[in-house]
Amino acid sequence: MRGIFSLLVVSLMLIALPAMVGNEFYVNLASQVLIYALLAMSLNILVGLGGMVSLGHAAYLGVAAYTDAWLVTNAGVDTLSAAFLAVAVTTAMAALFGLLALRAAGLGFVMITLALAQILWGLGYRWADLTGGDNGIRLASRPAPFGIDLASPTHFYYFSLVVCSLAFVCLWRLAHSPFGASLRGARDQPRRMRMLGHHVWMVRWIAFIMAGFWGSIAGLLFVYYNQFIHPHSLSLQQSAEALLMVILGGANAFLGPIVGALIITLVKNVASSYVDRWNSLLGLIFVVVVLFMPQGIVPGLKFHWTQFTRRGRKVFLAAPAPPSP
Amino acid sequence: MPLAALEISGLNKRFGGVPATRDASLCVRAGERRLIIGPNGAGKTTLFNLVTGDLSPDSGSVRLFGQEILNLPTRQRVHLGLARTYQILTLFATETFAQNVVLALLGLRATRWNPWSSLAANRALHRTACEMLLQVGLADSADRIVAQASYGDRRRLELAMALAQNPRVLLLDEPLAGLSQEERQIVRRLLDGIPRDVTIVMIEHDMDTALAFAERISVLHRGEVIVEGTRAEVVAHSRTKEVYLGE
Amino acid sequence: MQFWLIQTLNSVAFGGLLFLLSSGFSLIFGLMRIPNLAHGAVFMLGAYFGATFIELGINFWIAALLSGLGVGLLGLLLERLILRRLAGNEQGQVLVTLGISFIVADVCLMVWTGDPIPLPAPAALRAPIFIAGFAFPTYRLVVLAVALVIAAALYLLIERTRLGAMIRAGVDDMEMARGVGIPISKLYMIVFLLGTALAGIGGTLGGPILNADPGLDSQMLPLALVVVILGGIGSLVGALVGSLIVGFLYNFGTALVPDLAYFVLFFPMVLVLVLMPQGLFGRVPQ
Numbered sequence: 001m002r003g004i005f006s007l008l009v010v011s012l013m014l015i016a017l018p019a020m021v022g023n024e025f026y027v028n029l030a031s032q033v034l035i036y037a038l039l040a041m042s043l044n045i046l047v048g049l050g051g052m053v054s055l056g057h058a059a060y061l062g063v064a065a066y067t068d069a070w071l072v073t074n075a076g077v078d079t080l081s082a083a084f085l086a087v088a089v090t091t092a093m094a095a096l097f098g099l100l101a102l103r104a105a106g107l108g109f110v111m112i113t114l115a116l117a118q119i120l121w122g123l124g125y126r127w128a129d130l131t132g133g134d135n136g137i138r139l140a141s142r143p144a145p146f147g148i149d150l151a152s153p154t155h156f157y158y159f160s161l162v163v164c165s166l167a168f169v170c171l172w173r174l175a176h177s178p179f180g181a182s183l184r185g186a187r188d189q190p191r192r193m194r195m196l197g198h199h200v201w202m203v204r205w206i207a208f209i210m211a212g213f214w215g216s217i218a219g220l221l222f223v224y225y226n227q228f229i230h231p232h233s234l235s236l237q238q239s240a241e242a243l244l245m246v247i248l249g250g251a252n253a254f255l256g257p258i259v260g261a262l263i264i265t266l267v268k269n270v271a272s273s274y275v276d277r278w279n280s281l282l283g284l285i286f287v288v289v290v291l292f293m294p295q296g297i298v299p300g301l302k303f304h305w306t307q308f309t310r311r312g313r314k315v316f317l318a319a320p321a322p323p324s325p
Numbered sequence: 326m327p328l329a330a331l332e333i334s335g336l337n338k339r340f341g342g343v344p345a346t347r348d349a350s351l352c353v354r355a356g357e358r359r360l361i362i363g364p365n366g367a368g369k370t371t372l373f374n375l376v377t378g379d380l381s382p383d384s385g386s387v388r389l390f391g392q393e394i395l396n397l398p399t400r401q402r403v404h405l406g407l408a409r410t411y412q413i414l415t416l417f418a419t420e421t422f423a424q425n426v427v428l429a430l431l432g433l434r435a436t437r438w439n440p441w442s443s444l445a446a447n448r449a450l451h452r453t454a455c456e457m458l459l460q461v462g463l464a465d466s467a468d469r470i471v472a473q474a475s476y477g478d479r480r481r482l483e484l485a486m487a488l489a490q491n492p493r494v495l496l497l498d499e500p501l502a503g504l505s506q507e508e509r510q511i512v513r514r515l516l517d518g519i520p521r522d523v524t525i526v527m528i529e530h531d532m533d534t535a536l537a538f539a540e541r542i543s544v545l546h547r548g549e550v551i552v553e554g555t556r557a558e559v560v561a562h563s564r565t566k567e568v569y570l571g572e
Numbered sequence: 573m574q575f576w577l578i579q580t581l582n583s584v585a586f587g588g589l590l591f592l593l594s595s596g597f598s599l600i601f602g603l604m605r606i607p608n609l610a611h612g613a614v615f616m617l618g619a620y621f622g623a624t625f626i627e628l629g630i631n632f633w634i635a636a637l638l639s640g641l642g643v644g645l646l647g648l649l650l651e652r653l654i655l656r657r658l659a660g661n662e663q664g665q666v667l668v669t670l671g672i673s674f675i676v677a678d679v680c681l682m683v684w685t686g687d688p689i690p691l692p693a694p695a696a697l698r699a700p701i702f703i704a705g706f707a708f709p710t711y712r713l714v715v716l717a718v719a720l721v722i723a724a725a726l727y728l729l730i731e732r733t734r735l736g737a738m739i740r741a742g743v744d745d746m747e748m749a750r751g752v753g754i755p756i757s758k759l760y761m762i763v764f765l766l767g768t769a770l771a772g773i774g775g776t777l778g779g780p781i782l783n784a785d786p787g788l789d790s791q792m793l794p795l796a797l798v799v800v801i802l803g804g805i806g807s808l809v810g811a812l813v814g815s816l817i818v819g820f821l822y823n824f825g826t827a828l829v830p831d832l833a834y835f836v837l838f839f840p841m842v843l844v845l846v847l848m849p850q851g852l853f854g855r856v857p858q
Contacts, residue, residue, distance in 0.1 A: 053663055055609075055670070100842060103849040110666055111607050111797050115841065118794035122834030129831060170441075178431055178447075179440040185417060185428050192415045195377060197403035197432030197490065210440075236790065240670055247667070279678035286671025290664045291657060 014161060018154045027153040028225075033265045034160040035221045040245035040257035041171055042214030047243070048251035049180060050207045051187030053110050056117030057242050059097070060212045062234035063120065064090040064219030069137040069229045070130070079143040087216045094212020098205045117239055124231035136230035143224050150224060160221055167214060168258075174210070175254060183207050241268075241282065248289050250296025259298050328391045330355040330524035331494050336375055336385035338548075345371045346382065347548040353494075353541075355390075356521040360539030361528045364568060368548040369528045370412055373496050377409050378402055389494060404433065406493030410483045410500055412528075418472040422463060422482050425471060426454035429486035454489070461485040461515055477508035484515060488523075495519070497527040501534055509534055536560075544568065577706055579827055580820075585712035585781070587819025588719025592774030593792055594799040595726060595811045596767030602743040602806020603763050606655065606665045610673040612793030613680075614768050618643045618775025619784035620680050623689045625776075632694040636776040643772025644765045646676075651764040656757070677789050686786050691779025715777055722770070723812055730808060739763060743806045795822065798837050802844050804854025813852060 013020075018027045039061055046052045068086035071077040077085070101112045124131050131137065142150045150156045174180050185193045186200045193200050223229050232238065241264060249260025267285075272278055293300065331353040338346040345368045353359045361369050374380040376387055378399035387395050394402045417425050427450055431437040436447070444450075458464050461481040471479060480500065487495055500516070501509050513534050519525065529535035536542075542559040544552040546568045552559055559565055597611045618639040625635035650672060658664040693711040700707040730736035738759055741749040750756055775788075782788060795818055803814025818837065825836035844851060 053666070100845050103845045107601075107605065107607050107662060107666065108801075108849075111801065112845065114609075115794050115797040115801065116838075118790070118797075119834045119838050121790075122794070123832070126833060127831040173443070174440045176443050176445065177440050178436050178442070178444050179438055181424070181428060181444050182431060182437050188417055188419070189415050191379065192411075192417075193428070193432070194399040195379075195403060195409055196429050196486070197400050198428075198437065199400050236670075236793075237674070240674070243667070277678055277682070279674045279681075283671040283674030283676075283678065286674070287654065287668050290667045290671070291654070294661070294664060 018157055024153045027157050031157045031160045031225055033262050034164045035218055036265050037258045037261040038164050038167055039218040039242050040261045042211050043242050044246050044251060044257045045207050045211040047246050049183045054113040055110055055239050056113035057215055058234050058238035059117040059120050060090050060215030061219035061222055063093055064216035065223035065229040068220055069139055069223050073137055079145050083220055090216035091213045094209050098208030102204055121231055121234040124234045136228055139227040142227055244286055247296055250298035253298035256296050256298040332388040334386045337383045339383060345548050349550055351543055353524055353526055355524055357524055358538055358540045359526045360535050360542045361545055363545035367545040369545050370498055373498055408487040408490045408492030409496040410487050410498055412498045414479055416471050416479060421468050421470055423454045423467040425482055426457050426486055426489050429489040457485045457489045477504050492523055494524045499528055501531045574706055581708055581712055583820040583823040585716045586823050587816040588716045589774050589778045590799055590815035590819055591719050591812055592770050594796040594815055596770040597796045598800050598811045599763055600767040603739055604760055605662055609669040611771055611796055612789035613673040613676040614643045615771040615775040615792050616788040617676055618772030619779045620684050622776025622779050623691050623784045636773050639776040640769040640773035644769030647768025648765045651761055681786050688783040688785040690783045693780035711780055726808055798841050801841055804851025807853040810851055810853030
């Protein structure tokens with residue numbers, strides 16, 4: 001019951017957000033948070049559920065954004081078809097990359113995902129005829145999927161909110177589904193899973209494709225929001241930011257990546273107004289989080305919250321604390 | 326001649342230059358209780374690993390009810406009715422007992438591919454999981470986290486998971502290892518209670534319990550099956566004594 | 573004809589640079605199981621150090637050695653202060669090296685600004701050398717020679733010295749090596765120092781060819797990864813062969829199909845991953 005109540009409160013706050021903050025800047029910031037939250041959540045299918053660390057996740061955001069932008073500006077394709085094709089192409093690419101990356105486990109997997117994304121990044125810069133090179137591709141106007149006008153920050157925010165909410169529902173169901181349990185099992189004891197009849201490779205490959213799919217949706221939102229795509233969005237730095245959001249918030253908590261996305265996006269926006277050295281700060285946060293907060297913020301908060309509420313109950317109800325789990 | 330449940334022929338495996346399994350041959354009848362014994366390093370677990378597919382042999386054949394399984398990946402051997410417990414426990418420590426059994430049940434059910442429905446809401450699956458736990462006397466532990474349970478309880482859980490797969494051939498790798506006298510008796514009773522449509526092949530060091538359980542015994546030494554026969558035959562055989570006393 | 577000969581030489585020289593970069597990476601990964609994602613950044617740092625030393629009037633070759641030393645010391649600090657605290661946490665170690673790479677790259681940007689700095693090749697080597705009537709860039713020949721000499725030295729170190737025997741033991745079986753009493757933490761320090769120093773030297777030596785440029789780390793790191801994926805982890809021969817292959821592919825790719833140069837790297841990588849996932853000279857995992 002408490003879970004549903006909190007969900008309701010948060011939903012109401014999210015819906016009322018534009019009215020509450022008033023300033024367009026913050027509404028846009030909220031849209032950015034939603035986009036990165038979706039990117040981080042999609043990565044967490046691999047990292048949290050699957051135990052597979054990928055340093056090439058930006059590839060899915062980037063390729064979807066580029067495909068959509070190119071189709072719309074260079075091929076005159078309509079918004080919906082371009083979106084559909086962008087997602088289809090990116091998901092197919094995820095399937096291919098998954099085949100390659102899963103040839104190695106653990107650190108080999110990390111390296112292959114990194115190398116594959118870097119190749120795309122290099123192509124993005126060099127193949128200027130296709131991608132515009134360092135100039136990127138610019139959308140003339142904000143797309144209007146299903147005829148919905150997304151030009152105003154508030155409209156775009158609500159659109160992102162709807163898309164991300166749907167995505168989060170799907171990801172929640174995934175995490176609590178038999179497939180989700182199989183994926184976690186494959187993460188913890190792959191040998192045992194095989195001996196129980198599970199197809200460990202297939203489970204991982206499907207997870208890889210799902211991560212690419214949801215990453216491509218984030219890519220669409222990204223290019224709709226910015227009306228621009230540049231090779232930097234395919235860079236290792238972008239992949240690293242996504243990964244940092246996951247581990248900062250906590251890979252093993254459903255809300256972890258969302259919290260991580262919120263913090264990183266806020267810090268990035270605030271920091272860049274004061275200081276030019278976002279990259280150093282990013283690197284520093286990485287080092288600090290890995291050294292001192294490897295489980296991430298949400299699990300840490302949960303722990304302290306349960307400690308606090310248990311102690312709270314003890315004080316206010318003068319009853320013995322409930323037995324530890 | 327009725328179909329053998331498990332027929333191992335001429336299995337060979339070398340690691341580098343060292344032969345771990347040498348021309349191993351074994352034939353287990355359906356419903357039989359077979360014990361595999363041998364001194365440390367004899368290659369007993371390696372033999373199991375070759376049968377389950379954790380290792381690939383250099384040559385030889387393994388037939389499960391007449392079907393060659395060496396060319397099949399582990400999961401397909403499991404689908405054909407093979408199940409196994411391990412010497413070293415590899416359970417899902419952060420999950421509950423029930424969730425562990427559910428994972429075992431899922432391995433053979435198409436629903437394991439379902440990315441949408443709630444697993445917790447699958448009452449039928451949970452009921453079956455609890456029934457399996459009941460069979461091994463762990464009904465009360467359904468919601469206990471495995472990492473917090475005793476070693477003996479975890480051993481029984483592993484047995485429950487193996488039985489949940491409705492195996493035709495069950496490989497048990499030292500199921501009594503590390504258990505107290507009382508726990509051994511509990512597990513022994515459980516093993517006795519397993520119906521005859523499950524063929525059991527067991528590796529064990531605890532002679533008292535194992536010898537009483539086994540119908541036929543195979544003695545492994547340096548990767549080879551050197552003696553095979555009924556309990557009486559094996560115990561009396563000179564090579565058995567040589568292998569055990571000569572070490 | 574001249575074109576093909578020059579490109580071949582360029583490829584092999586670039587392969588030599590790649591070897592300096594990836595041999596260190598491969599050693600570190602092979603022994604310590606850490607893919608040092610800061611390796612591209614330390615290569616770049618080596619280039620910048622070299623540029624500064626040369627500007628201060630220091631002899632080119634000494635500048636290269638000093639860069640190697642400087643970068644190596646940095647690597648040593650990284651290993652002792654940070655990586656050691658994460659012993660056993662392989663994932664954490666990877667991520668930390670990633671963080672360090674961002675910091676190093678940004679600091680370079682701060683100190684040396686964004687304009688590429690060309691490193692002048694030693695004066696004696698600037699004039700082309702004539703072989704069989706064809707003109708060859710002398711410096712690149714020398715870079716190739718230096719890389720081969722270092723490769724030979726590394727080979728002798730690994731195969732013929734006690735230190736090398738300890739490294740090989742650690743790469744083959746860490747548990748056993750520990751059990752036999754090999755001083756693992758000292759070994760880690762030495763290998764990390766050596767690996768990063770090699771990258772630093774490579775950075776300076778590569779300066780006249782690649783320039784000290786803020787994009788150098790992002791350019792070189794994926795190449796090092798592809799070299800190691802192709803050649804196999806922990807194998808010096810693999811690093812050499814892989815470096816030559818990637819050197820050829822990347823160089824000819826850039827010369828013939830500049831837009832698709834990275835794509836040319838993609839296919840051999842795919843081929844190796846599909847057919848021989850352990851790399852050409854790597855060990856098959858048990």
